[in-house]
Amino acid sequence: MQIRKVATTPYADQKPGTSGLRKRVPAFKQLHYLENFVQSIFDTIAAPQGSTLVLGGDGRYYNREAIQVILKMAAANGFGRVMVGKGGILSTPAASCVIRKYQTYGGIILSASHNPGGPDGDFGIKYNTANGGPAPEKITEAIFAASKQISQYCIADAPDVALDACGDSKLGDMTVSVIDPVVDYAELMESLFDFKAIRALLSSGFRIKFDAMHAVTGPYAKEILVNRLGASADSVMNAVPLPDFGNGHPDPNLTYAHELVEIVYGKDAPDFGAASDGDGDRNMILGNGFFVTPSDSLAVIAANAKLAPGYKQGLAGIARSMPTSAAADRVAQALGIPCYETPTGWKFFGNLMDAGKVTLCGEESFGTGSNHVREKDGLWAVLFWLNILAARKQPVESIVREHWAKYGRNFYSRHDYESLPTEAANSVMNLLKEGFADLPGKTLGPYIVKTCDDFSYTDPVDGSVSAGQGIRILFEDGSRIVFRLSGTGTEGATLRLYLESYEPDVSKHHLDAQEALSTLIGIALDVSELRACTGRDKPTVIT
Numbered sequence: 001m002q003i004r005k006v007a008t009t010p011y012a013d014q015k016p017g018t019s020g021l022r023k024r025v026p027a028f029k030q031l032h033y034l035e036n037f038v039q040s041i042f043d044t045i046a047a048p049q050g051s052t053l054v055l056g057g058d059g060r061y062y063n064r065e066a067i068q069v070i071l072k073m074a075a076a077n078g079f080g081r082v083m084v085g086k087g088g089i090l091s092t093p094a095a096s097c098v099i100r101k102y103q104t105y106g107g108i109i110l111s112a113s114h115n116p117g118g119p120d121g122d123f124g125i126k127y128n129t130a131n132g133g134p135a136p137e138k139i140t141e142a143i144f145a146a147s148k149q150i151s152q153y154c155i156a157d158a159p160d161v162a163l164d165a166c167g168d169s170k171l172g173d174m175t176v177s178v179i180d181p182v183v184d185y186a187e188l189m190e191s192l193f194d195f196k197a198i199r200a201l202l203s204s205g206f207r208i209k210f211d212a213m214h215a216v217t218g219p220y221a222k223e224i225l226v227n228r229l230g231a232s233a234d235s236v237m238n239a240v241p242l243p244d245f246g247n248g249h250p251d252p253n254l255t256y257a258h259e260l261v262e263i264v265y266g267k268d269a270p271d272f273g274a275a276s277d278g279d280g281d282r283n284m285i286l287g288n289g290f291f292v293t294p295s296d297s298l299a300v301i302a303a304n305a306k307l308a309p310g311y312k313q314g315l316a317g318i319a320r321s322m323p324t325s326a327a328a329d330r331v332a333q334a335l336g337i338p339c340y341e342t343p344t345g346w347k348f349f350g351n352l353m354d355a356g357k358v359t360l361c362g363e364e365s366f367g368t369g370s371n372h373v374r375e376k377d378g379l380w381a382v383l384f385w386l387n388i389l390a391a392r393k394q395p396v397e398s399i400v401r402e403h404w405a406k407y408g409r410n411f412y413s414r415h416d417y418e419s420l421p422t423e424a425a426n427s428v429m430n431l432l433k434e435g436f437a438d439l440p441g442k443t444l445g446p447y448i449v450k451t452c453d454d455f456s457y458t459d460p461v462d463g464s465v466s467a468g469q470g471i472r473i474l475f476e477d478g479s480r481i482v483f484r485l486s487g488t489g490t491e492g493a494t495l496r497l498y499l500e501s502y503e504p505d506v507s508k509h510h511l512d513a514q515e516a517l518s519t520l521i522g523i524a525l526d527v528s529e530l531r532a533c534t535g536r537d538k539p540t541v542i543t
Ligand code: G16
Pocket: 018, 019, 112, 113, 114, 281, 282, 321, 344, 345, 346, 347, 363, 365, 367, 485, 486, 487, 488, 489, 496
């Protein structure tokens, strides 16, 4: 095998965001752009000669081409084996599962998650370490530093590898093992949940609808929900992964998963609805005409965890990202276990799980998961809910309402202002930072400001500090307003406004969240001068 050393010059914009490097496809197609980043990963991780790497992506546009480049670069950089999903496809949680199961050195995942795909859509790449989780900030920062100094990359001169049938082949000295992307993951799910009880539920007339949104989970959902659990074939919709996600936006929320939402809120609605995103790590849970917020979903799963065989010993602890509602904290308190508050980004949960401090993790951004892998996991959340429903034999809505009656309801909503000019988004954040020292003690409408800060996190395991993680206005009664800039967008800036208030009074639990939070929303808009700074009079997406 001939190894070519190719001279290159750095790109200045290869800083990984919340979850890896995400850019538009044309950016990745610039000369040496992908190669620079991949070489920066390899130079940073310095894997011993002969190491094994996992490789796969969500099948979006440019996945196949990128896989071939990475395989040839892995061979030139001394890897002994690359385990790649058939067709170059692996969902993000399945990649994490394979890294852990086969104890590989790490893995490269190609995905821009819930962002649209296609020739002008988004693409992304991230590195996961041997624990199966996204590389922590010290590694992503080192990759960025390497990308700013790169002068050459190494690539094998070799023909493309056939990826459409399982089995081993050689690329120079390196073995390429094409693996079934579903089988290891499906086995893991079967070890965690009561498949017998779920099968009985599904054969009793209980109807489900799972929307794979033309993305990676289609084959996983077919194998697990239909083949192994006996759901009817039409229970899984949009099940064939397409490189442009059928021109859709594979983001499982009430706005973008509207096809499913219409079914679940329509006539003859199924008992349970769910969707997952481009790379299969996010989930949305619905009952018949009922939406479960991701924050509530985490809390309900935590409160009912012992119903699933894989969690019957109980939970060591729970972790949630800072903007996620405190509903899970109340369950943790009742269970007498710790609840950790981390910055946004699944990578911050890795240390807590590795140290055995937490079992369940969740984020308001439609991410839920556990220590079974080190990524959030869409189908896992769906199966957990089905397990709970099979055990409790109650509708989704009544399970959530009973939960609120017991723990109180954390009214919660997120308002996204997408594709803002970066300066406009920054001006809102700067204005808030300049003003927040004066806010504590002030009365805003019915609320008294307790504290105001820019969230900073000290990892309890390795002591690393992550500052500047979002501006919080915390009120005396526990209500909160949080402002944060998204770290996953590829165009301009997305400003996220998170709102939360706690309502113990069961007679008010029926209220619509927007109604219950309307005063808080008004205060947030006033304090931030968001409308004046951005010229927007309403958010792009409300969840
Ligand atoms: C990624 C991260 C999540 C994070 C989400 C939103 O998810 O893995 O931990 O909550 O982005 O981040 P932001 O608010 O910065 O846009 P995914 O599903 O996009 O990989």
